[in-house]
Amino acid sequence: MVRYSKLPFRELVRSYNVDLAYTPMILAKEFKNSNIARNFDFTTNKNDKPLIIQFASNNSIDLLRAVELIVNYVDGIDINCGCPQKWAINEGIGVHLMEKPELISDMIKTIKRNIPNLPCSIKIRIHNDMRKTIEFVKRAESIGIDFIAVHGRTRRQKSTELVNLNAIKLIKENLKVPVIANGNIFTLSDAENIYKETSIDGVMSARGLLKNPALFADYDFAPWDCIENFVRLSIAYGTNHFIFHHHLMYMFEDVMSNAEKKTFNTLTSIPAIIDHLEEHYGLQLK
Template sequence: MSSQQATPQRTSPMALFNDRTKSYINVCAPMVRYSKLPFRELIRNYKVDLAYTPMILAKEFKNSGVARDSDFTTNRSDTSLIIQFASNDGVELLRAVEFVVGYVDGIDINCGCPQKWAINEGIGVHLMENPETVRDMIRTIKGGGLNIPISIKIRIHNDLRKTVDFTKRAESIGLDFIAIHGRTRRQKSTSPVNIPAIKLCKESLNIPIIANGDIFSLTDAEKLYESTKCDGVMSARGLLKNPALFAGFESTPWECIRKFVELSLNYGTNHFIFHHHLMYMFEDVMSNAERKTFNTLTSIPAIVDHLEEHYGLDL
C-alpha cells in the first residue's frame, strides 16, 4: 500500500447516483486479477464513472502487509473507487477496512463469488444463504464510525422472494447500494441474465441498484437500463474485451491499446496479466495463427516488440 495517495478530493458513489444529469452511471465490475490500477486508470478515460477493485480477502489483508501491498494500489485520480472484500466476520472486515479509509470511496462485500473454494470458506455466494451474517457485517462497519458507503454485490436466488427478502434486510440496517448479477450461483456466464429479477429488486428497494450481466456494448447498457431503470450498469467481460465500450466504441480503439501498454509499463504489471488483457482486447482482431504466436511470447518486452513489429505500436 506504499504507493497509495490519500486525497480529500474524492468522488462519493452516492454523489454519482444523485447526479441528475445522468440517467445511470457506468460501472466497472470487480474482476479477479484484472480490475487493478492500470486498467482502472485506462477505463476512466472512456466514461467509466465507478470502478471496483478485484475481490480481496479481508482476513489476509488485515493480517499481512505483503498482502496489502500486492492486493491494493491506488492514486489521486483513481476515484470513484470501491474496494471489494470477501469476509464472513464483521470485526475482521472492520479491521481490514480501517487500512483503506481515505483511499477509497466505498466498501463492498462480495456475496456473489461462485467458486467452490469461496463457498467452502463460507464467503462469496455462500453468504446468500446467510443473511444474518451479512447484516452483522454491515452493522459492524456502520457502527465503526468510519463514515464510508457500504454495498454488497450479489447473485439472485432461484426463488426471487428470497432475493427480495435478502436485499430488504440489508437495506433495513443502512446498506447504501447494491450491485446485482442477474444469475444464480450455478448458472454459467452463457446463461441469459434474469432482467425481470433485477427489475423486481429495483422496484422493491429504496436504495440505488447497479445491474450486472451481459454488457458488451453501449447499446447493451442502454437496453439494460431501459428494462430495469437501475441507477447503474456494470460490465466485466465486456470491458475486458473493449475497455472503451461505455464511450460508444464497437471494438477496442488502437489508442486504447496503446494507452494500456503505456500504463502497464509505468506500473510494472506482471506478464501474465498484461498478456491476458491484450488477448481479450485483440480477440476480434487476431487470427488463430496469430494467437498461437502471441501465446509464445514469454515476457513483456517480447510482447511490446511484437506489437511494434506487427501492429505498428508507437510509444
Template sequence: MLHKKKNVLEVFAENERVNICAPMVRYSKLPFRELVLKYNVNISYTPMIIADVFKNSEFARESDFSTNANDNPVVVQFAANNGPDLAAAAELVAPYVGGIDINCGCPQKWAVQERIGAHLMSDPEAVRDMIRTVKARMDTPCSIKIRVHQDLKETYEFVKRAEAVGVDFLTVHGRTRKQKSTEPVNFEGVKLVKESVSVPVVANGSIFSLADAEEMYEKTGVDGVMSARGLLKNPAFFAGHDYTPWECVENYVKLALGYGTNLHIFHHHLMYMFEDIMCNAERKTFNTLSSIPAIIDHLETHWGLDVSKLI
C-alpha cells in the same frame, strides 16, 4: 501521499446512469482501472480481497491494493464472513477509497466452503452484521454485490434486510450461484431488486456493449450497469467504441509499463483487447509470445507502437 477519493454516492447523485468496471480476479488492478476511467467509466472496483488475510498481512496489503490520485473513484471489494474482520480491513483502506463492497456472489467452491462469496446468499444475518459493523465504524459508503436466488422471494427478503441496516447501494448479478455465464440474465429478478429498495441499484451480467447496457436499463430501471468481460474485450465500449481503439491499447501499455505489471496479466489484457481486431493467424502468433519485450516488439513491428512516446 493521501489521495482523498470521491464518495461513490456522489456519482449516483450526479449521473442518471452510472457505468462501472466490475471486480475481476487479477484483472481489475490499478493500470486497468485507470485505463477504463478514461473511457466513460464512472466507478471502478478492485479485485476481490480476502478481508482477514488483508488485515493480518502487510505483504497482502502491499500486493493486493494500490491506488493513486487518478484511480478515482474506486471501490474496494472484500470477501468476509464476519463484521470484525471486514471492518478491520475496511478501516485500513477507507481513507483512500470511495466505497467498500461486500462480495456475496462469488460462486467458486472454495469461496462457498470458506463461507464467503455466494455462501452469504443463504446467510442474510451474517451480511446484516457486516453492514452494521462497517457502518458503525466509518462513514465510507458500504455496498453488497449479490446474485439472485432461484426463488426471488428470497432475493426480495435479502435486499430488504440489507437496506434496513443501512446498505448504501447494491449490485445484483442477474443469475443464480449455479447458473453458467452463458445462460440468460434474469431481467425480472434485477427489476424486482430495483423496485424493492430505495438505494441505488446496479445490474451486472452480460454487459458487452452500449446496446446491452441500454437493454438492461430499459428492462429493469436500474441506476447503473457493471461490466467485467465486456470491458476486458473492449475497455472503451462505454465511450461508444465498437472495438478496442488503438489509442486504448497504447494507453494500457503506457500504464502497465509505468506501474509495473507481470507478464501474465499484461499479455492477457492485450489478448482480450485484440480478440476482435487481429486476424486469426496473427492472434495465434501473438498469444504464444512469452516475454514483455517480445510483446512490445510485436506491437512495434506490426502495429506501429512507439514506446518512446509513451514514456
C-alpha cells in the same frame, strides 16, 4: 473482477466514460494480515476516484480490520456476495454468502457502526426463488446498506446464459436505495437496454470492459489508442506479466486467429509482448 481491475486498468477505463471503478475482489483476511498482500492487491493515486474497494470475507472482524487499513484511500467498500468460483464457495465467501443473510447483516452492521461515514454496498447474485432474494436485499436495506449491485444470474448459471432482467427489475421495485445492474453488458446499447428494461440506477460491466475498455464511450471494440494507452499505463505502473498478457488477450480476442493466439501465448515477458505488438500490429509507444 478477480485479479484484473488494477490501477492501470482503472485509469484506462476512466478515460473512456467510466464513472465509478471497483478494485478486484480482495480477501479481507489476507489483506489485514499481510503487508505483502496489501501492496500486491491495492495501489491507488489521487486521480483514482471515485473508488470502491471490494472485499471478500466470511466474518465481520476480518472485514472491519481490513477496512480500517484502507478507509482513507477509498470512497466506499463493497462486500462481494456474488463470486461463483468453487474455491470462493469453499472458503465461505462470494455467492456462498447469499445463503447466510444473518452473517451479511452482521458485516454491514459492523462496518456502519464503526465507520459510519464510509458508504457500504453489496454485490449479489439471485436465488432460484426470487422471494429469498427480495428478503435478502430488503434486510440489507433495513440495516443501512447504501446501494446494491445485482448480477442477474443464479449461483450455477453460466456466463453464456441470459441475464434475468425481470429479477433485476423486481429488486429495483422493492428497494429505495440505488440498484446497479450487472451481467451481459458488452456494448453501450446493452447498457441502455438494461436501463430501459429495469429502471435501475446504474450499470456495471466486467467481462465487457476487459474486452473493450472503451465500451462506455460507445466503441464496438477496443480502439487502437486504447490498447496503446493500456500498454503505456501498464509499463508505468509495473503491471506483472500474467495480468498484462491476459488483459491483451481479452482485447485481441476477436482480432487474433487461433494461430496468432498460440504464438502470443508463448511470449513469456512484457518486453517480448511489446516487441511482438510493435512488429506485427504496429504498436507505437513514443
